[in-house]
Amino acid sequence: MKVRTSIAAALLAGSMLAPVTSFAGQVPGGASDPDIPISGKDRLYAAEQFSNTVSVSDPSTNKLLGVIKLGDPQPGNLSPLYKGQVLVHGMGFSPDHKTLAVVSIGSNSVTFIDTATNAVKHTTYVGRSPHEAFYTPDGKELWVTVRGEDYISVIDAGSFEEKTRIKVPSGPGMQIFSPDGKYGYICSSFNPETVVVSIADHQIVGHVKQESPFCPNIAASPDGKQVWFTLKDIGKAQVFNARPPFDLIKTVDTGPITNHVNLVNNNAGTFAYITVGGLNEIQVYRTDNFEKVATIPVGNLPHGIWPSGDGTRVYVGLENADAFAVIDTLTNKLIANIPVGQAPQAVAYVPNAVPEGDGTQNLMPLGKAGETAHLKLEMKGSKNQQTATVTLFDQGLTQVLQAAVTGLEPKKPYVLALSEHPDGSGELQGLSNFMTNPAGSAIVNAVGPIRQIVQAKHKDERRYLVVASSVDGKPTKVLQVQAD
CATH class of the missing domain: 2.130.10.10 (YVTN repeat-like/Quinoprotein amine dehydrogenase)
Structure with missing residues (x-):
């Protein structure tokens, strides 16, 4: 028994000293x-x-x-x-x-x-x-x-x-x-x-x-x-x-x-x-x-x-x-x-x-496969609290928009929309209706000439991406707004 114990101890000591492979x-x-x-x-x-x-x-x-x-x-x-x-x-x-x-x-x-x-x-x-x-x-x-x-x-x-x-x-x-x-x-x-x-x-x-x-x-x-x-x-x-x-x-x-x-x-x-x-x-x-x-x-x-x-x-x-x-x-x-x-x-x-x-x-x-534009959304009234990443994948005159949205209530309807002003005020135009998953998040897609709108050079033509709560499929209260 003692011999076995000694051998085991020696093997253990050897394994501890050996380099990690x-x-x-x-x-x-x-x-x-x-x-x-x-x-x-x-x-x-x-x-x-x-x-x-x-x-x-x-x-x-x-x-x-x-x-x-x-x-x-x-x-x-x-x-x-x-x-x-x-x-x-x-x-x-x-x-x-x-x-x-x-x-x-x-x-x-x-x-x-x-x-x-x-x-x-x-x-x-x-x-x-x-x-x-x-x-x-x-x-x-x-x-x-x-x-x-x-x-x-x-x-x-x-x-x-x-x-x-x-x-x-x-x-x-x-x-x-x-x-x-x-x-x-x-x-x-x-x-x-x-x-x-x-x-x-x-x-x-x-x-x-x-x-x-x-x-x-x-x-x-x-x-x-x-x-x-x-x-x-x-x-x-x-x-x-x-x-x-x-x-x-x-x-x-x-x-x-x-x-x-x-x-x-x-x-x-x-x-x-x-x-x-x-x-x-x-x-x-x-x-x-x-x-x-x-x-x-x-x-x-x-x-x-x-x-x-x-x-x-x-x-x-x-x-x-x-x-x-x-x-x-x-x-x-x-x-x-x-x-x-x-x-x-x-x-x-x-x-x-x-x-x-x-x-x-x-x-x-x-x-063209490498041409994209990137935007972010944040909670309205909470600067630097990022809630979504948005990418506009160039398809020529149009883009595929994809937003990874988080920070919302689980299993609730929302609308990704365009607003007249950076703070989400004014008229809202819905782009895509979506339902959040149990974690309060969603992947949202839309297609159109969106980059030309959200990055328009003329202030009167520009619109801003927002996420709003939904009532009967229409955007209501704005919760998330496009970051600067």
Whole structure:
């Protein structure tokens, strides 16, 4: 007994003196996979919703190389003869890192792109309003959440054809897989239920209760122990056991417009990084004790997030800033920004995407996709109390307006409107009616020549963005006004 105790003490002492070594394996791979140091062969992608582009960046230099044009902005994409993609949004990549799968919500499509050449290999059309797509760990199937319906479209990775459908609760939001290839985890955007599906036979084998119906994003840990998912409507993240009985482990309060989550292994441990759009920040949690260890301000409306192949960096798509925020995961500091296209949504980091050459074929300059204007709203009578970020995405003579609004009463009707005067007084003209979620926030959209109005040079022609309470769909009391 004494000998065993001495040996144990010696081993413990040795482990305490030994240098900390890097954890291997980054999502979506397993913990036994080797880390892949950042290099010029890697590529960083963003799916951009309003310019209908995919941006391609070199993470070794933090430089944008160009964009892959999948479609046109408005009004070109309104034509009945239009053949391009609309609302480029979701993204996944194959285990061999050779293919990028890009989901376009408005055109019900999955576009398969060769990562080495940026060329479109095939486009597959699926059901109404697909949201996200990801490959099974063996690379044989691509599962697509068809959020406008009630199934997963399973596409054969070789033929690009749909081979079967998996019936799930309506509104599947996203799916991700256990690294060992046993399970697919599918959260819902319309129902408070995540299901677990056996990859081998496509049968549901588990159910997890969501605290709310709106889950946009889900991630599985490389060690095969945890699954994290976000709840955008109530501002929370939940964690459950990745193995049977798939029981809930933890619920974390994050904040309004909680978007995506991803997991990172580095020298300091294993961490969950969560984008909180309403607070314009990233929250970082340990995965062992769920302690929040960092809050990182990053810019307007952080959305998608993905780590580098070695876990030393995390890349965040800033939806209302048209940029990547680059974060050092050992210091949790913002170290760079990379310009991208309009309203980046899903993000993917693909190590060794370009084994040879410069990987710039078939890329186009950012051009119009980089043209935006940015505004802020604040509580009326409360200077510097920011409540909304507003971006006007240039579409030619018109713009797509997107406002990330916070600080309102939950589940109440409001109107985004134009007022005659900066303080919100005078006549109000409604732009968009909206209902806040349970966290008192909302993403609000409108289309028109809005920039020309809110930035008009002549005082008599200028109008100001406001948020007002709503009675019978008409704006009444002004609550938030455009900041100077």
